[in-house]
Amino acid sequence: MFTRRQALLGAAAAAMLAAMPPLAAAANEAEVAALPREKVTLVAPPFVHAHEQVATSGPKVVEFTMPIVEKKVVIDDEGTEFQAMTFNGSMPGPMMVVHEGDYVELTLINLETNSMPHNIDFHAATGALGGGALTLINPGEQVKLRFKATRTGTFVYHCAPEGAMIPWHVVSGMSGTIMVLPRDGLKNEKGEPVRYDQAFYIGENDFYVPRDEDGNFKTYESHGDSYADTLEVMKGLIPTHVVFNGAKGALTGDNAMKLKVGETVLIVHSQANRDTRPHLIGGHGDYVWEEGKFANPPAKDLETWFIRGGSAGAALYTFLQPGVYAYVNHNLIEAVELGATAHFLVEGEWDDDLMKQVEAPGPIPVN
Amino acid sequence: MHLHLYEAAVGAAAALALPAAIIGISGEPRGPSLHEVRPTVAIVETVLDYPLPGEFLAGGTPAAAPVENRAVPAFHVMKQQVSLADYGLCVADGACDPADAAPTGADVPVTGVSFLDAEAYARWYSKARGQTWRLPSAVEAAAAAAERFGGESFSAAADDAANPSVRWLRRYREEAAVKRPADPEPKPRGHYGPNTRGIEDFGGNVWEWTSTCYARTTLAADGSIESVTDNCGVHVLEGRHRAYMSNFVRDGKSGGCAVGTPPENLGFRLVRDEDSMIARARNWLRGAFRSAMADTV
Ligand SMILES: [Cu+2]
Numbered sequence: 001m002f003t004r005r006q007a008l009l010g011a012a013a014a015a016m017l018a019a020m021p022p023l024a025a026a027a028n029e030a031e032v033a034a035l036p037r038e039k040v041t042l043v044a045p046p047f048v049h050a051h052e053q054v055a056t057s058g059p060k061v062v063e064f065t066m067p068i069v070e071k072k073v074v075i076d077d078e079g080t081e082f083q084a085m086t087f088n089g090s091m092p093g094p095m096m097v098v099h100e101g102d103y104v105e106l107t108l109i110n111l112e113t114n115s116m117p118h119n120i121d122f123h124a125a126t127g128a129l130g131g132g133a134l135t136l137i138n139p140g141e142q143v144k145l146r147f148k149a150t151r152t153g154t155f156v157y158h159c160a161p162e163g164a165m166i167p168w169h170v171v172s173g174m175s176g177t178i179m180v181l182p183r184d185g186l187k188n189e190k191g192e193p194v195r196y197d198q199a200f201y202i203g204e205n206d207f208y209v210p211r212d213e214d215g216n217f218k219t220y221e222s223h224g225d226s227y228a229d230t231l232e233v234m235k236g237l238i239p240t241h242v243v244f245n246g247a248k249g250a251l252t253g254d255n256a257m258k259l260k261v262g263e264t265v266l267i268v269h270s271q272a273n274r275d276t277r278p279h280l281i282g283g284h285g286d287y288v289w290e291e292g293k294f295a296n297p298p299a300k301d302l303e304t305w306f307i308r309g310g311s312a313g314a315a316l317y318t319f320l321q322p323g324v325y326a327y328v329n330h331n332l333i334e335a336v337e338l339g340a341t342a343h344f345l346v347e348g349e350w351d352d353d354l355m356k357q358v359e360a361p362g363p364i365p366v367n
Numbered sequence: 368m369h370l371h372l373y374e375a376a377v378g379a380a381a382a383l384a385l386p387a388a389i390i391g392i393s394g395e396p397r398g399p400s401l402h403e404v405r406p407t408v409a410i411v412e413t414v415l416d417y418p419l420p421g422e423f424l425a426g427g428t429p430a431a432a433p434v435e436n437r438a439v440p441a442f443h444v445m446k447q448q449v450s451l452a453d454y455g456l457c458v459a460d461g462a463c464d465p466a467d468a469a470p471t472g473a474d475v476p477v478t479g480v481s482f483l484d485a486e487a488y489a490r491w492y493s494k495a496r497g498q499t500w501r502l503p504s505a506v507e508a509a510a511a512a513a514e515r516f517g518g519e520s521f522s523a524a525a526d527d528a529a530n531p532s533v534r535w536l537r538r539y540r541e542e543a544a545v546k547r548p549a550d551p552e553p554k555p556r557g558h559y560g561p562n563t564r565g566i567e568d569f570g571g572n573v574w575e576w577t578s579t580c581y582a583r584t585t586l587a588a589d590g591s592i593e594s595v596t597d598n599c600g601v602h603v604l605e606g607r608h609r610a611y612m613s614n615f616v617r618d619g620k621s622g623g624c625a626v627g628t629p630p631e632n633l634g635f636r637l638v639r640d641e642d643s644m645i646a647r648a649r650n651w652l653r654g655a656f657r658s659a660m661a662d663t664v
Contacts, residue, residue: 115613128531133535138581164620165613224600
């Protein structure tokens with residue numbers, strides 16, 4: 001019979017466990033420990049934390065901290081309330097930037113006030129379901145994951161707990177992007193350096209909000225309350241909202257992105273769940289890494305580029321004309337009716353050579 | 368997991384004093400919408416070896432669930448799972464949300480119910496009966512399930528602390544090996560028969576919610592518990608094997624199962640604490656028993 005003296009673990013098992021090296025004790029642990037460390041404070045999209053485009057030093061350990069925040073947000077101009085799940089409080093989660101060969105060290109915190117287990121799957125990482133198998137934490141827990149950034153490009157990260165929870169958490173807002181830059185920076189198809197003046201991160205969200213019998217969007221007291229109805233809408237595969245950065249109008253009006261003629265922008269666009277096709281109305285993609293992977297030469301002069309669901313792409317463009325530019329998902333129904341529109345406000349001098357209204361509108365002449 | 372059960376001497380004595388309680392069809396007051404009294408089974412005080420639920424870490428790596436020797440005070444448990452029809456009475460009273468279960472004329476257990484639904488039913492049923500009914504804790508479910516208790520089917524311990532994939536691959540193979548064809552159709556109550564305690568259908572295709580929260584426990588080098596983080600947004604279900612599900616989940620296939628095929632259906636049965644007078648007598652007996660045993664241990 002099992003007695004209290006043998007309770008918990010047998011002595012042999014306990015001794016064996018004590019003798020085991022901790023998981024992180026890899027062969028190169030001393031080398032990693034010797035690397036310089038940098039602590040980065042993340043910023044909310046569409047902005048990107050300050051970073052070097054060309055690394056001025058060797059590899060380092062880059063430390064990030066992200067709390068997971070479950071919260072109710074408004075996702076459109078009709079006041080539709082949505083039970084969101086977020087990395088760092090924003091939809092999408094913040095963009096992280098490191099260089100190839102750096103180590104990403106993330107402290108992921110599941111706030112005590114949250115109701116569900118969460119984790120993180122980095123498409124940029126190798127093994128353990130992108131880190132998902134090593135990062136599943138409950139409310140009130142935190143975990144620290146380190147992975148080596150071995151491939152360059154823009155890569156989605158997202159929450160991936162178990163089963164039906166995975167798509168639900170993702171379409172509730174739990175995705176973001178990490179950009180791994182080549183140590184010597186971005187290059188065009190000829191291997192010549194290309195640089196940007198500013199980087200913006202646009203995360204596209206597809207939301208599936210249930211409606212009541214009258215066709216009005218329903219609101220719920222909690223995430224759990226919304227789950228069953230939301231799952232039914234999700235299974236129909238037709239989103240009720242397709243928006244940039246968590247809400248219709250999140251990147252328009254006061255929040256429109258501001259630039260000047262002659263400035264070069266890097267637009268990183270992610271979609272963690274569904275295909276999309278960004279288009280800059282009146283502009284182009286000078287260099288576009290459609291798949292977002294910098295080891296491949298960029299495509300040039302694109303009108304519209306394709307972002308596969310579950311990936312992030314990057315487009316580089318130098319604004320040549322001032323004005324208001326709409327940046328849309330060129331499924332125009334999704335852009336106009338469902339919300340997938342952002343604006344760039346560009347100031348500067350107009351270039352008549354590129355475009356001129358030769359004759360103002362007027363009556364059709366009669367001969 | 369081998370389960371070693373024995374009745375405490377006091378439990379057996381108390382049970383002998385209350386033969387009717389073994390069958391458990393006691394004359395309880397009727398609730399307003401309850402047409403018949405649901406049979407219960409009295410579970411006498413039990414001591415059992417019980418694999419603790421949740422996840423365990425030792426030295427930063429996953430460890431096997433420790434087995435504790437636990438005394439479970441006596442309680443009454445429903446002989447059968449709560450039926451779809453009984454649950455429907457609560458829905459008709461406006462106290463429960465409809466279950467995600469296909470309507471049927473057959474006497475099947477309610478399925479497609481979340482932890483929150485089960486709690487709502489317990490509140491309604493308690494009020495209707497003028498008694499305190501609740502979900503069993505996981506250890507009470509183990510005591511009631513007796514030889515049918517599944518608990519943890521496979522070890523969650525790290526096989527190689529330096530290589531977590533060894534455990535993942537082992538678990539995958541173990542789970543694949545026990546995969547059986549899904550049989551989600553709820554069977555009429557009694558289909559899976561009684562266990563040695565006369566409790567029906569435990570370990571069938573309806574997993575049962577418990578009141579026990581999921582927890583992650585950190586073990587010290589000597590195997591003692593260093594810290595516990597409870598997550599009461601997730602509760603333990605017992606059945607053929609143990610499962611952990613978010614409180615609002617009604618569909619077992621949502622995942623969250625530790626091992627094996629995901630639960631086919633989520634349902635529940637309720638328990639009730641023993642009447643206070645009997646409990647007092649039992650406690651007195653237990654105290655006397657313990658002091659008598661203290662010299663011999
Ligand atoms: Cu999540």
